[in-house]
Amino acid sequence: MPQTYHQLRLDLATALTQLVDPREANAEAIRWFEEGLDKSRAWIAAHGEEAVPAEARRQVSEWLRRRKKGEPWAYLVGWTEWRGRRFEVNPDTLIPRPETELVLEAALELGHRLKVQRAVDVGTGSGILGISLALETPWDICVSDISEGALVVARRNATSLGAKLTFHCGHLLDPIQGPLGLVVSNPPYVDPADQSTLQPELAWEPASALFAQEHGLALNLELLREAKRRGAPGCVLEIGAGQGETLKNKGLALGWKRIQIHRDLAGHDRVLMAV
Numbered sequence: 001m002p003q004t005y006h007q008l009r010l011d012l013a014t015a016l017t018q019l020v021d022p023r024e025a026n027a028e029a030i031r032w033f034e035e036g037l038d039k040s041r042a043w044i045a046a047h048g049e050e051a052v053p054a055e056a057r058r059q060v061s062e063w064l065r066r067r068k069k070g071e072p073w074a075y076l077v078g079w080t081e082w083r084g085r086r087f088e089v090n091p092d093t094l095i096p097r098p099e100t101e102l103v104l105e106a107a108l109e110l111g112h113r114l115k116v117q118r119a120v121d122v123g124t125g126s127g128i129l130g131i132s133l134a135l136e137t138p139w140d141i142c143v144s145d146i147s148e149g150a151l152v153v154a155r156r157n158a159t160s161l162g163a164k165l166t167f168h169c170g171h172l173l174d175p176i177q178g179p180l181g182l183v184v185s186n187p188p189y190v191d192p193a194d195q196s197t198l199q200p201e202l203a204w205e206p207a208s209a210l211f212a213q214e215h216g217l218a219l220n221l222e223l224l225r226e227a228k229r230r231g232a233p234g235c236v237l238e239i240g241a242g243q244g245e246t247l248k249n250k251g252l253a254l255g256w257k258r259i260q261i262h263r264d265l266a267g268h269d270r271v272l273m274a275v
Protein backbone atom coordinates (compact mmCIF):
# COMPACT_ATOMS: atom_id res chain seq x y z
CA MET A 1 0.00 0.00 0.00
CA PRO A 2 1.41 3.45 -0.86
CA GLN A 3 2.26 5.65 2.12
CA THR A 4 -0.31 8.39 2.81
CA TYR A 5 0.49 11.95 3.95
CA HIS A 6 -1.09 11.15 7.30
CA GLN A 7 1.12 8.07 7.78
CA LEU A 8 4.24 9.89 6.59
CA ARG A 9 3.64 12.65 9.15
CA LEU A 10 3.25 10.09 11.97
CA ASP A 11 6.36 8.16 10.86
CA LEU A 12 8.33 11.39 10.60
CA ALA A 13 7.26 12.58 14.07
CA THR A 14 8.32 9.20 15.49
CA ALA A 15 11.71 9.39 13.75
CA LEU A 16 12.23 12.95 14.99
CA THR A 17 11.69 11.93 18.63
CA GLN A 18 15.19 10.42 18.43
CA LEU A 19 16.56 13.90 17.75
CA VAL A 20 14.39 16.40 19.58
CA ASP A 21 12.16 16.54 22.64
CA PRO A 22 9.03 14.43 21.93
CA ARG A 23 6.86 17.56 22.42
CA GLU A 24 8.81 19.30 19.65
CA ALA A 25 8.91 16.31 17.28
CA ASN A 26 5.31 16.64 16.15
CA ALA A 27 5.67 20.41 15.66
CA GLU A 28 8.86 19.87 13.64
CA ALA A 29 7.16 17.22 11.48
CA ILE A 30 4.36 19.71 10.71
CA ARG A 31 7.01 22.35 9.92
CA TRP A 32 8.65 20.00 7.39
CA PHE A 33 5.30 19.56 5.66
CA GLU A 34 4.51 23.26 5.69
CA GLU A 35 7.93 24.69 4.85
CA GLY A 36 9.52 21.81 2.95
CA LEU A 37 6.63 20.23 1.05
CA ASP A 38 4.36 23.30 0.98
CA LYS A 39 1.48 21.34 2.52
CA SER A 40 -0.41 23.20 5.25
CA ARG A 41 -2.07 21.58 8.26
CA ALA A 42 -5.44 22.31 6.66
CA TRP A 43 -4.30 20.63 3.44
CA ILE A 44 -3.13 17.54 5.33
CA ALA A 45 -6.42 17.40 7.25
CA ALA A 46 -8.32 17.38 3.96
CA HIS A 47 -5.95 15.20 1.90
CA GLY A 48 -4.25 13.05 4.57
CA GLU A 49 -5.33 9.77 2.99
CA GLU A 50 -3.81 10.59 -0.42
CA ALA A 51 -0.64 8.78 -1.45
CA VAL A 52 2.59 10.77 -1.15
CA PRO A 53 4.36 11.01 -4.54
CA ALA A 54 7.67 9.11 -4.72
CA GLU A 55 9.67 12.33 -5.19
CA ALA A 56 8.31 13.86 -1.94
CA ARG A 57 9.05 10.63 -0.06
CA ARG A 58 12.59 10.62 -1.42
CA GLN A 59 13.04 14.24 -0.37
CA VAL A 60 11.81 13.58 3.19
CA SER A 61 14.17 10.57 3.51
CA GLU A 62 17.08 12.72 2.37
CA TRP A 63 16.21 15.49 4.87
CA LEU A 64 15.89 12.88 7.63
CA ARG A 65 19.29 11.40 6.76
CA ARG A 66 20.93 14.82 7.11
CA ARG A 67 18.83 15.84 10.11
CA LYS A 68 19.92 12.69 11.97
CA LYS A 69 23.49 13.99 11.73
CA GLY A 70 22.32 17.12 13.56
CA GLU A 71 21.95 19.58 10.68
CA PRO A 72 19.33 22.21 11.62
CA TRP A 73 16.07 22.19 9.68
CA ALA A 74 16.54 25.77 8.44
CA TYR A 75 19.76 24.79 6.61
CA LEU A 76 18.05 21.75 5.08
CA VAL A 77 15.19 23.77 3.65
CA GLY A 78 17.38 26.83 2.98
CA TRP A 79 15.26 29.50 4.63
CA THR A 80 13.51 30.51 7.82
CA GLU A 81 10.74 32.89 8.70
CA TRP A 82 11.55 35.86 10.91
CA ARG A 83 9.12 38.65 11.77
CA GLY A 84 6.73 37.28 9.15
CA ARG A 85 9.28 37.45 6.32
CA ARG A 86 11.16 34.68 4.59
CA PHE A 87 14.95 34.91 4.88
CA GLU A 88 17.31 32.64 2.98
CA VAL A 89 19.94 31.08 5.26
CA ASN A 90 22.91 28.82 4.62
CA PRO A 91 25.92 27.65 6.66
CA ASP A 92 27.56 31.07 6.08
CA THR A 93 24.82 32.72 8.15
CA LEU A 94 23.49 32.32 11.66
CA ILE A 95 19.92 31.03 11.74
CA PRO A 96 17.89 34.02 12.99
CA ARG A 97 16.54 33.59 16.52
CA PRO A 98 13.10 34.75 17.68
CA GLU A 99 14.59 36.75 20.58
CA THR A 100 16.49 39.01 18.16
CA GLU A 101 13.10 40.59 17.43
CA LEU A 102 13.55 42.31 20.82
CA VAL A 103 16.61 44.07 19.33
CA LEU A 104 14.59 45.24 16.36
CA GLU A 105 11.74 46.49 18.57
CA ALA A 106 14.21 48.38 20.78
CA ALA A 107 15.96 49.87 17.72
CA LEU A 108 12.64 51.07 16.27
CA GLU A 109 11.66 52.62 19.60
CA LEU A 110 15.03 54.31 20.25
CA GLY A 111 15.55 55.42 16.65
CA HIS A 112 12.13 57.12 16.56
CA ARG A 113 12.71 58.69 19.99
CA LEU A 114 16.10 60.08 18.90
CA LYS A 115 14.69 61.04 15.48
CA VAL A 116 17.61 59.38 13.68
CA GLN A 117 17.87 59.41 9.91
CA ARG A 118 20.43 56.64 9.59
CA ALA A 119 21.17 53.31 11.19
CA VAL A 120 23.84 50.68 10.75
CA ASP A 121 23.37 46.96 11.42
CA VAL A 122 26.75 45.48 12.33
CA GLY A 123 27.24 41.75 11.73
CA THR A 124 24.14 41.53 9.61
CA GLY A 125 24.37 37.78 8.80
CA SER A 126 21.29 36.92 6.74
CA GLY A 127 20.32 40.60 6.97
CA ILE A 128 17.32 40.32 9.30
CA LEU A 129 17.90 43.49 11.31
CA GLY A 130 19.09 45.80 8.53
CA ILE A 131 16.48 44.61 6.05
CA SER A 132 13.64 44.89 8.58
CA LEU A 133 14.77 48.43 9.49
CA ALA A 134 14.93 49.36 5.79
CA LEU A 135 11.40 48.03 5.25
CA GLU A 136 9.88 49.49 8.42
CA THR A 137 11.46 52.96 8.64
CA PRO A 138 12.38 55.81 6.28
CA TRP A 139 15.99 55.75 7.62
CA ASP A 140 19.08 55.23 5.45
CA ILE A 141 20.36 51.79 6.36
CA CYS A 142 23.78 50.30 5.88
CA VAL A 143 24.97 46.93 7.09
CA SER A 144 28.37 45.33 7.65
CA ASP A 145 29.69 41.85 8.13
CA ILE A 146 33.15 40.33 8.22
CA SER A 147 31.88 37.37 6.18
CA GLU A 148 31.60 37.81 2.39
CA GLY A 149 29.48 34.64 2.31
CA ALA A 150 26.95 36.11 4.74
CA LEU A 151 26.79 39.35 2.73
CA VAL A 152 25.98 37.39 -0.45
CA VAL A 153 22.95 35.91 1.35
CA ALA A 154 21.96 39.26 2.91
CA ARG A 155 22.05 40.93 -0.54
CA ARG A 156 19.82 38.21 -2.01
CA ASN A 157 17.38 38.58 0.91
CA ALA A 158 17.25 42.37 0.45
CA THR A 159 16.52 41.95 -3.26
CA SER A 160 13.80 39.36 -2.77
CA LEU A 161 12.15 41.41 0.00
CA GLY A 162 12.45 44.69 -1.91
CA ALA A 163 14.62 46.46 0.71
CA LYS A 164 17.05 49.26 -0.20
CA LEU A 165 20.26 49.35 1.85
CA THR A 166 24.01 49.35 1.39
CA PHE A 167 26.40 46.51 2.20
CA HIS A 168 29.97 46.70 3.50
CA CYS A 169 32.47 43.97 4.21
CA GLY A 170 34.85 44.47 7.13
CA HIS A 171 35.39 44.60 10.87
CA LEU A 172 32.49 46.08 12.88
CA LEU A 173 32.12 49.82 12.05
CA ASP A 174 35.44 50.17 10.18
CA PRO A 175 33.96 49.99 6.65
CA ILE A 176 31.23 52.58 7.39
CA GLN A 177 32.11 56.11 6.29
CA GLY A 178 30.58 59.30 7.70
CA PRO A 179 27.99 59.69 10.47
CA LEU A 180 26.78 56.37 11.83
CA GLY A 181 23.28 57.13 13.09
CA LEU A 182 21.84 54.46 15.39
CA VAL A 183 24.20 51.50 15.84
CA VAL A 184 22.30 48.20 15.96
CA SER A 185 23.94 44.81 16.29
CA ASN A 186 23.59 41.20 17.25
CA PRO A 187 27.29 40.40 17.26
CA PRO A 188 28.92 37.16 18.41
CA TYR A 189 28.74 37.12 22.23
CA VAL A 190 29.16 33.50 23.36
CA ASP A 191 32.09 32.81 25.67
CA PRO A 192 34.40 30.27 23.91
CA ALA A 193 34.79 28.56 27.33
CA ASP A 194 31.09 27.57 27.13
CA GLN A 195 31.53 25.78 23.78
CA SER A 196 31.33 22.25 25.22
CA THR A 197 28.03 22.97 27.00
CA LEU A 198 26.19 24.31 23.94
CA GLN A 199 23.43 22.52 22.02
CA PRO A 200 25.02 20.26 19.34
CA GLU A 201 23.03 22.02 16.58
CA LEU A 202 25.12 25.17 17.15
CA ALA A 203 28.15 23.31 15.79
CA TRP A 204 26.55 23.64 12.32
CA GLU A 205 26.48 27.43 12.51
CA PRO A 206 29.59 29.51 11.72
CA ALA A 207 31.84 29.80 14.80
CA SER A 208 32.62 33.36 13.65
CA ALA A 209 28.94 34.21 14.21
CA LEU A 210 28.86 32.86 17.76
CA PHE A 211 32.04 33.34 19.76
CA ALA A 212 33.81 36.44 21.05
CA GLN A 213 36.86 36.85 23.26
CA GLU A 214 36.85 38.36 26.78
CA HIS A 215 34.13 35.92 27.95
CA GLY A 216 31.99 36.85 24.96
CA LEU A 217 32.12 40.61 25.62
CA ALA A 218 34.90 41.75 23.25
CA LEU A 219 32.83 42.77 20.21
CA ASN A 220 30.00 44.41 22.16
CA LEU A 221 32.59 46.40 24.14
CA GLU A 222 34.35 47.48 20.97
CA LEU A 223 31.03 48.54 19.45
CA LEU A 224 30.17 50.63 22.53
CA ARG A 225 33.62 52.25 22.40
CA GLU A 226 33.67 52.92 18.66
CA ALA A 227 30.05 54.07 18.44
CA LYS A 228 30.69 56.57 21.25
CA ARG A 229 33.98 57.77 19.76
CA ARG A 230 32.32 58.35 16.39
CA GLY A 231 29.39 60.27 17.87
CA ALA A 232 26.55 57.79 17.36
CA PRO A 233 23.42 59.03 19.18
CA GLY A 234 22.53 55.55 20.43
CA CYS A 235 23.35 51.89 20.42
CA VAL A 236 21.09 48.83 20.56
CA LEU A 237 22.97 45.57 21.08
CA GLU A 238 21.98 41.97 21.63
CA ILE A 239 23.86 40.58 24.62
CA GLY A 240 24.22 37.24 26.39
CA ALA A 241 22.67 36.03 29.63
CA GLY A 242 24.49 37.54 32.62
CA GLN A 243 26.42 40.10 30.53
CA GLY A 244 24.17 43.11 31.26
CA GLU A 245 25.74 44.53 34.40
CA THR A 246 29.35 44.38 33.19
CA LEU A 247 28.48 45.91 29.83
CA LYS A 248 26.39 48.62 31.51
CA ASN A 249 29.23 49.61 33.86
CA LYS A 250 31.82 49.60 31.08
CA GLY A 251 29.49 51.49 28.74
CA LEU A 252 28.88 54.23 31.33
CA ALA A 253 32.65 54.48 31.86
CA LEU A 254 33.02 54.97 28.09
CA GLY A 255 30.80 58.06 28.30
CA TRP A 256 27.30 56.80 27.49
CA LYS A 257 24.83 58.79 29.60
CA ARG A 258 22.16 56.17 30.14
CA ILE A 259 22.18 52.41 29.59
CA GLN A 260 19.19 50.11 29.98
CA ILE A 261 19.25 46.31 29.94
CA HIS A 262 16.12 44.46 28.82
CA ARG A 263 15.46 40.80 29.52
CA ASP A 264 13.92 38.21 27.24
CA LEU A 265 10.91 36.03 28.01
CA ALA A 266 13.16 33.52 29.78
CA GLY A 267 14.34 36.31 32.12
CA HIS A 268 17.87 36.53 30.64
CA ASP A 269 19.68 39.79 29.82
CA ARG A 270 19.14 40.17 26.06
CA VAL A 271 19.17 43.78 24.84
CA LEU A 272 21.34 46.73 25.80
CA MET A 273 20.15 50.25 24.87
CA ALA A 274 22.66 53.08 25.25
CA VAL A 275 22.14 56.82 24.70
Ligand SMILES: C[S@@+](CC[C@H](N)C(=O)[O-])C[C@H]1O[C@@H](n2cnc3c(N)ncnc32)[C@H](O)[C@@H]1O
Nearest residue numbers: 094096123124125145146147171172186188209
Ligand atom coordinates in the same frame (compact mmCIF):
# COMPACT_ATOMS: atom_id res chain seq x y z
C1 LIG B 1 25.27 36.38 15.94
S1 LIG B 1 25.49 36.58 14.21
C2 LIG B 1 24.10 37.67 13.88
C3 LIG B 1 23.57 37.62 12.49
C4 LIG B 1 22.28 38.41 12.31
N1 LIG B 1 22.45 39.81 12.64
C5 LIG B 1 21.18 37.82 13.17
O1 LIG B 1 20.79 38.45 14.17
O2 LIG B 1 20.71 36.73 12.87
C6 LIG B 1 26.90 37.65 14.16
C7 LIG B 1 27.35 38.11 12.79
O3 LIG B 1 28.47 38.97 12.98
C8 LIG B 1 29.45 38.69 12.00
N2 LIG B 1 30.75 39.08 12.54
C9 LIG B 1 31.57 38.37 13.37
N3 LIG B 1 32.67 39.08 13.68
C10 LIG B 1 32.55 40.28 13.03
C11 LIG B 1 33.36 41.43 12.95
N4 LIG B 1 34.52 41.52 13.61
N5 LIG B 1 32.94 42.47 12.19
C12 LIG B 1 31.75 42.39 11.53
N6 LIG B 1 30.93 41.31 11.56
C13 LIG B 1 31.32 40.28 12.31
C14 LIG B 1 29.31 37.22 11.70
O4 LIG B 1 29.84 36.92 10.43
C15 LIG B 1 27.80 37.02 11.83
O5 LIG B 1 27.17 37.19 10.58
